[in-house]
Amino acid sequence: xxxxxxxxxxxxxxxxxxxxxxxxxxxxxxxxxxxxxxxxxxxxxxxxxxxxxxxxxxxxxxxxxxxxxxxxxxxxxxxxxxxxxxxxxxxxxxxxxxxxxxxxxxxxxxxxxxxxxxxxxxxxxxxxxxxxxxxxxxxxxxxxxxxxxxxxxx
Numbered sequence: 001x002x003x004x005x006x007x008x009x010x011x012x013x014x015x016x017x018x019x020x021x022x023x024x025x026x027x028x029x030x031x032x033x034x035x036x037x038x039x040x041x042x043x044x045x046x047x048x049x050x051x052x053x054x055x056x057x058x059x060x061x062x063x064x065x066x067x068x069x070x071x072x073x074x075x076x077x078x079x080x081x082x083x084x085x086x087x088x089x090x091x092x093x094x095x096x097x098x099x100x101x102x103x104x105x106x107x108x109x110x111x112x113x114x115x116x117x118x119x120x121x122x123x124x125x126x127x128x129x130x131x132x133x134x135x136x137x138x139x140x141x142x143x144x145x146x147x148x149x150x151x152x153x154x
Contacts, residue, residue, distance in 0.1 A: 034063030036089050041067040044088075048072065054079035059086035059129065070094050075101040075124045075147045083129025095140040096131050099124065101147035123149040 032043035044065055047057050055077065059065060061084040068090065073081070081097075088096055101121040124147055131141040144150055 032060070032063070032065055034060055034065055034086070036064030036066050036087070038066060039068050040065040041069050041071065044071045048074070048078055051077045053077070056080045056082055058082040059084055061085055063087070064089050066090065067096060068092055068094075070098050071096065073097055073099045073124075075099060075121045078124070080125040080127065081129060082127055085128050085130070087130045087132055089132045089134065090139060091134045093138045095143045096133075097126070097141070098143045098145065099126070099147060099150065100145045103146045103148050121147055123151065125151040125153065127151075127153040 030043060030047070032040040032047075034040065044067060048071060051057055057073075057078050057080075059082065064087045066089045069092070071088075090096055101124075103121060126142065133139050133141075142152070
């Protein structure tokens with residue numbers, strides 16, 4: 001994977017899983033102010049909602065995106081979030097990011113082995129994203145439901 005600036009949409013291959021369509025372009029936040037004061041909830045949610053088929057949503061390097069409500073990430077649409085050392089900041093007692101899929105638990109003894117995890121929903125990731133609350137220690141940073149193999153990385 002070749003690194004470029006966020007202003008250049010780029011093509012890349014997802015070598016981890018060739019059985020699903022590879023993400024073809026990054027989805028950038030449109031309309032986000034990123035100053036830590038303006039409410040960027042709508043811009044962040046719009047980026048998550050407009051992604052499709054395993055795309056990557058990239059936040060702008062070093063910006064602070066303030067949210068006032070939970071941002072829902074559908075792993076069938078968003079394969080990964082590239083934080084690029086950006087911050088999601090809130091002063092609300094909320095779940096900041098809810099990462100959700102349709103997986104119901106293949107590790108359960110009662111699970112029907114013919115029901116497999118949908119490939120686009122496997123192994124999503126969040127990389128390089130900082131989540132802060134003011135005051136500290138309120139709310140939930142990331143809540144994960146119905147997905148398989150989530151990776152959180154710096």
